[in-house]
Amino acid sequence: MKQVIHRKLSKSILRLILILVVAFTTSLSAQEGDPAKGKSLFNANCAACHQLDKKMTGPALRNIEQRLADEQGLDRAWLTDWIHNSAGLIKSGDAYANKIYSEYNNTAMTAFPQLSDQDISDILAYTAEEKAAPPTPEAGVGAVAQNGGGSSGISNEIILGALAILFILLAAGLYLVNKTLRRFATAQNIELPEETKRTPLWKAFVKNQFLMLVTAIFFLLASAYFVYGYLMQVGVDQGYQPVQPIHFSHKIHAGDNGIDCKYCHSSARVSKTSGIPSLNVCMNCHKSIYEYNGETTPEHSKEFYDGEIKKLYAAAGWDDAAQKYTGETQPVKWVRIHNLPDFVYFNHSQHVTVAGVECQTCHGQIQEMEVVEQFAPLTMGWCIDCHRTTNVNMKDNAYYAKIHEQLAKKYGVDEVTEAQMGGLECGKCHY
């Protein structure tokens, strides 16, 4: 309780100081803004609620200064007042401020007293920039790249085809030469050497019982080997890569944007399951990220990804235009990729939190997977191999303090493997 109050106090004190500082620095006259600086300021302060060309929590801001001046006759001073203290402006009874306030669900904009006039003019300079042309060239590049890739493939085929034709021609030539020679020979009555009838090789083979036995044994062993191999992969779904109801790209999220796995799969820290994130976790970010602006491929275009985000909105019941939840949700039926049998107990938190194993150890380079596939075989042998070779992470863990000392002494090692801790016992995973 006390702590909370203290924090609140310190926060409000901090705010007060900031307001004072800003008040003393506003005397600086407005200058021409720097769009580059403005962009970074915009992204840091405004982007959570504003986009340039789309209404979000707050209005679209493209050319806001110009539009305000044209449509409402409001100048930069008004805008600065609004940014510094919108609530104050609303209270003062300003007509347009109140109009905006009621238009956006009676939520006042967060006050940004820390933004100097220079900052504001930077931001406005950024908003005043022309809208960039749609990224058509990018698609062109993609197409070219595709063409290039295609041509190299074709050239290979052509070479191979040419070679094949060459060989066929050669064979045909030889046959024709042979035929002509024979014709000449008969024409000139040259005796061709008679081929003596010999026992064919296969008959000799059949007659040799020893050879037969050896071959039979060899075939039996070989087929046993392959049957065994086939049977052992039954139920092993390594490489299983099902199509999901929403094309969720781990590459974009975990790779390109570097989101920590455990941000979404938070229960991996405390629970046996890693947990498929609930849709409200997706919406934490996707409330403001309504379109995809990253790299695209012909297969996965911008439209494709935007469509997938729309699917998410439909599932979560988010009305993007009105910026509110409709309440009509449609839970997503993901296809489960990693299926351990029911008789195995696996606990994520044991591996993730206690042992500090990277997710990639078992799940592969997930941050590079556009579509996730099962990386590990998930067989018992695979588990055991890892337990045999992995040392237990006992650092700074009071639980292990005593046990580690004793085990290290017993086995005469510095670091104890999971197997030596008892990680190979049946009952540890089967109960």
Place this chain on the structure above:
Amino acid sequence: MSSNKKYWKSVEELNENSSIVETLKQNEFVEPLPTDEFLGDKNILESTSTTRRDFLKFVGFSTAAASLAACEGPVVKSIPYVVQPEEIVPGVANYYATTIADGYDFASVLVKTREGRPIKIERNTMAIVNGSANARVNASVLGLYDSLRVQGPKKGGEYISWSTFDAETNQKLTDIKASGKAIVLLTQTYASPSTSKLISEFKEKYGNVRHVVYDAVSESAALEAYQAKYGERGLADYDFSKVMTIVSVGADFLGDWQGGGFDSGYSKKRIPDHGKMSRHIQFESNMTLTGANADKRVPLTPSQQKLALAKLYSYVVGGSVSGSLPEAVESAVKSAANEIKKAGSNAVVVTGIQDVNAQTVALEINAFLSSKAFNPSTPIKVRQGNDKEVAKLVADMKSGTVGAIIMSGVNPIYTLPNASDFAEGLKKTELSIAFSLKEDETSSETQYIAAAPHYLESWGDVELKKGHYALTQPTIRPLFNTRQFQEALLKWTGNDVSYHDYIKEAWGTTILGGSSFNQALHDGVFVGTIATETEDTTVSEEGETTQEMPSGNAAQALAASAKSNGLELVLYAKTGMGDGQQANNPWLQEFPDPITRTTWDNYLTISKADADELGLENSHVANGGLNGSYAKVTVNGVSVTAPVIIQPGQAKGSVGLAVGYGKTKGLKEEMQVGVNAYPLYQNFNNVQNVTIEKVAGSHEFACIQLHNTLMGRGDIVKETTLEIFNTYDREDEEHGWNKVPKVSLNHEETPVTSPEVDLWDEFDRSIGHHFNLSIDLNACTGCGACVIACHSENNVPVVGKDEVRKSRDMHWLRIDRYYSSEASFEGDNEKKDNISGLGSSLSEFGEMENASENPQVSFQPVMCQHCNHAPCETVCPVAATSHGRQGQNHMAYNRCVGTRYCANNCPYKVRRFNWFLYNGNDEFDYHMNDDLGRMVLNPDVVVRSRGVMEKCSMCIQKTQKTILDAKREGRPVKDGEFQTACSAACSSGAMIFGDINDKGSQVAKLKEDNRMYHLLEHVGTKPNVMYQTKVRNTTEV
């Protein structure tokens, strides 16, 4: 010395010639495979066109088809929440404190929920009052997932909406109010301050309203006696941990006597501490749990009990009573009186006789002694039923003066002896509503069934005893379209608040006294300083019905009323079934009665002498099942026919019959077992004069009494007396009471614990955890809470009556009950030692049979002993069972191929074989066969399939979780953190679980205790389960 006592598990065993016992000794799986049924019929075999070759072809084809089909992996869908509740993390359990108050069981519990589903009931260790969950409370979670629950409000068998219900009932209630007819609320005991307040508001609005509280098993006499003496309608509050001498006359206080909940206090003083333990003398008719635990048990008929209590009063307090008792009983009463007088305020007398005078006498004696156990300032509130009011209500209903009857938590057409009168009266009411979980006997006769939620879906508050409050909170959203009684009252009184808000407000103004409601809700319990008045339902128009009478009169009146002619029937409630409201609960149906070890039945218990006289008999048939004759029991012209079990210890001249069985509506066909004994419960008196006659036919019991016979090995239950325990060393030459067994090594007697006699190399188990479970036979009352807790924790299947009869029960934990002969050890031993030759042995053993009239009883919970040198592990051909370093004997089900070698090699017979697939199988239509019932399954434990062996895992899922929690938090595990389901459920402190490598732990100390022994120690299995020798306080003061 003491351990040489002869134990036996059934009267059949005493019959030396019994071939069955011998047969059973040799067989664990008593029934051969039914090949004869299949192959024995020549006609069928010959007429069939399928040749052996064809058969093999079919087998081959189907195997190939099956394996081909199996190659295709199924697509598993995974559906996350849209908005995940903050407190739910998939895979992590949440616990909520709540209170069960179903009118019969009242207990503060913790509910374990997984992904929002309640899956297990545990004790609330913060609760001072009623903190121990018994078997029924533990099983109550399954009632939530009962597929036969009413799923919405019903009218005339059709589902209607609540708005229709509201409109119609409001209209009718207003009409009835205008007509001036009475509106009656007939409810269970709620003991709820908020409900009382609500009812008084309802009364205010509707004027002519009567609230009648009805307990199916009445404690009216005790309530009236208490009220007469202390001016408050409640039950005397006893704490048995505060006294050293306990005398009970017919009070089954370890069972359901006066609402139950006395066992943990009792057990505290049963463990010898510095040479002292309490002494418990029990006078009773039926063999009850309490009598089984007593140091001295005197069997006598109910009418003798009355006289005995009156005489006890006269000996202790003074005065004289007329009447005579048999000499043995008389002297027992005298010596009990002496002991009480010696103990003074360290003694307590309780009685279960349903008679105001008897209850008054008990209160008088305790007041006279100023017994430390008795606290008059905090009466218990969990029984408030009033027999007279109920009787009056039935009469009024019949005469047509009742306009509306609204029932909640009661099922009078099933539980009332005059149910037909009630049913007739019900038809004469203009409005009848039953708030009910089920479409049961009563609710199916009412106009409206108001679907009620289970207690795990409801709000509520309870005053368990004066000043001690508990809260009920929902642990899951209502599964069905239900509404609780209190919500309906709120609607009828035109109050728009929810019951939760209502409670919160009521608590804020009266009970909490400034404390936080949320804290109280978190704890589940609250001890208040201001006592609230729960509504007094006793004051009838005629005023007090019982007069305050001088105590001497009560005793004399009691003695005068002690008359009987012929056999006396004592109706009782079984540990598993209680008053019968959970009859559709397969766990409880399959729960073996602690005394008779019979499942799926109620029966007439009768003494051997009476049975012989009436020609009633029990017999064991070749497949190991128990059969019994039928007897027709008649009380005042009402008769029921029940099967008979000959019960050692049953007082001659008395018979017992359990209520709670024989329900016919609102439960699955499989559960419709037993006979309804309520029609015999006339005038709410549990003692009735009866006539009994034999009826043709024999009943097949599903009794697990004879299998797993004792094999004549007396070192299974070690037992001694307090005197010997205090005087002699455990290894004393002559009187040693816990000698370590010796085996011969090079013709020298060597203790079995010494390493030289060991066949095996000992593993080093000193590193890490080494789990041990200690079971104190002194503290164990045999209540069976652990059995049900084990069921629910470990997904143990229910197999049904037929399978239990075939000895295929699946209980991982059983509580063996052994009867012993009470004759002195010396005499017994001398007799046994003097036996020479076959002829002598036959006659001598024959004489020893007489002891069965009043045997001593021992309870011994047995689960897998987790032997360090486990015989099962060495015989498994596929290494499916192996030993862990932490002392647990692991069982990898997926590896097991079902040879059952392990079960055959287990000296403790604790392994269970899955003969069938018990889940999703219509042949076993219990909770695992429907989607709703399966919600109770523990997701951390595998549901075993057909053909594999299973057994107690020492709750490895729980120990592993505790370890993981400690690892995650980076701290060592504290003592007491490790628990198994059974040790956590045990409120009597009999089961202590922990890590013996933690030298400071309780279990490590118990391992060094003098009383410690291992089961069948001479076998050398070195179990990780240990027992503490039972000590009986037989010293007469």
